[in-house]
Amino acid sequence: MIEYLIGIAFCLSSALTVLILLLPSQYDPATKDKPSVQILVLGDIGRSPRMQYHALSIAKHGGEVVIIGYKESDPHPDVVSNPKITIIPLRPHPAILQTSNKLLFTIYGPLKVLFQIAYLWKCLAYTAPPSRWLLVQNPPSIPTLAVASISCFLRQTRLVIDWHNFGYSILALKLGQNHPLVKLSIWYEKTFCKSTSAHLCVTDAMGLVLKNDFALQAPILPLHDRPASHFHPITNPQERNEFLNGFPETESVRSSLAAGTLRVLVSSTSWTPDEDFSILIDALVQYSELAAAQPELPEILAVITGKGPQKKMYLEKIAALEVAGQLQKVTVRTAWLTVPDYARLLASASLGVSLHTSSSGVDLPMKVVDMFGAGLPVVGWNRFEAWSELVTEGVNGLGFGSATELTERLIELFGDDKKLETLRVGAQKESTRRWDDEWDPIVGKLLGLT
Structure with missing residues (x-):
């Protein structure tokens, strides 16, 4: 019995030692005059205009920006050319895991999530330098919110979620409102959005849902989308x-x-x-x-x-x-x-x-x-x-x-x-x-x- 307990203690201490050695470095706020910001887009950066506008605004005011996301199409030229903005591309998941079949989706979906978890963790915790803030686009929520929350906890980074919509409501379009995965998604989204410093949302109506249904304690700040400078009328x-x-x-x-x-x-x-x-x-x-x-x-x-x-x-x-x-x-x-x-x-x-x-x-x-x-x-x-x-x-x-x-x-x-x-x-x-x-x-x- 004593040998058994010693063995368990040895395994736990070994695991803790490995975890400590693998902990990502933390952000030192004294290293920069202006705060650095990571922006996470679990989607195509080029088709995420709002997140690109965030990056350009941060850089405009002197902040250092790292955008993490897929590079399926060309980002905005000003994003690419700005010396204060760095892009870390995510590796796409294997094509075989993409399907529109409901039955296959329940099988391939978890495999796709596991792949994304591993690569997201690598990018957030090790590839990207430590930052003061992490701004996350939501949706997609799975696995973004969980991985971002853990990474921010370990790196002492302040997490901000930019709510464009709700992940569970989009999943319900594919599986139906009463599907078990949709109910799990609702629980997941409401749970992992609580460890944040603030929330941004695209409408006042969404802000009310976050306040009343999600019972969030952090500030909820409606930020309506507005056009960037390259969109302007041609009056002639x-x-x-x-x-x-x-x-x-x-x-x-x-x-x-x-x-x-x-x-x-x-x-x-x-x-x-x-x-x-x-x-x-x-x-x-x-x-x-x-x-x-x-x-x-x-x-x-x-x-x-x-x-x-x-x-x-x-x-x-x-x-x-x-x-x-x-x-x-x-x-x-x-x-x-x-x-x-x-x-x-x-x-x-x-x-x-x-x-x-x-x-x-x-x-x-x-x-x-x-x-x-x-x-x-x-x-x-x-x-x-x-x-x-x-x-x-x-x-x-x-x-x-x-x-x-x-x-x-x-x-x-x-x-x-x-x-x-x-x-x-x-x-x-x-x-x-x-x-x-x-x-x-x-x-x-x-x-x-x-």
Whole structure:
């Protein structure tokens, strides 16, 4: 019995010794005049504009920034060129672990999480230098929040979560609200978000959920998305026309563009289940049918930007509709653009469309913020609580709740240039509200930079 107890004590002491030896170094606040910040994005850095804006703002005020995330697309040029910003790329998980099958997801999901835990820990605890702050994008929550919490505890780093949405509400889209993994995700998210210094969130409505349902003690600071400086209106019609005439996706419709019988519609999508793209397709089919009988209605060039898992499926559906002659008055093109070209496209288009349906009801689509930054009026899905925090109906945009309502909005605005111009004026006014104006008094003050 004594030998057994000695053996257990030896194993425990050996494990403790190894743990101490493997502890990551801690941040020494006396080493730098300005605080250093790690930014964790368990996603594509290039498609995480808000986190890139955080990095640029921190660097602008003299802070050192390390961004940890996937490099699937090019980050903002200013992020790449800034000497105060360093990017540590995450290694992608094996492709075999990616699936849309519900049964396989329950098997591959945990394996994917284990892979991410190991690589996240390596990057956060050892590859990245110690920092005063760690700013984490949420979602995804698993395994980000747990790994970040432990790393911050060991390194004496202050953790801040930037809530874009809730991880469990997105998981529920795939598995259903009553699935055991969804219930586990709710518990996980509510548990591992408590060891923080502060919380940022994209809407006031989300802040109320965090306060009332999550019972958080740390400060909850709503930080509404605002456009960066590269999104700005183009008020000169000639400049807009020059860009569109040189835009490759307009080649087949330039005669209509020159004649003034074409309107350019832009929608940016991640091609995921929380954006039902079939709504826009059905609306364009309905519009084409009505425009064929009403010559005063202009043709539409619909430019769809973005990447995502459902893109191929929808492109095949669009191709079938074109072959069937159901899109005679509509041309659909897809594009993946650089940040400057995307900004110019928004500023040159006639109307923006948002299909974001919100899994939680309290998040908002960043794409609408970018559209307003470019002075582009918007029509968007408005059947969720936080919509009114972003769009003022009839002033800078209009809402819809079905494909038929979207068709009505397109006819209303493209059939009456005065109504469309009224919304454009409202969007241009909204464009004056900028990221720095929102960020400096909230996050800048929190981090000790302003």
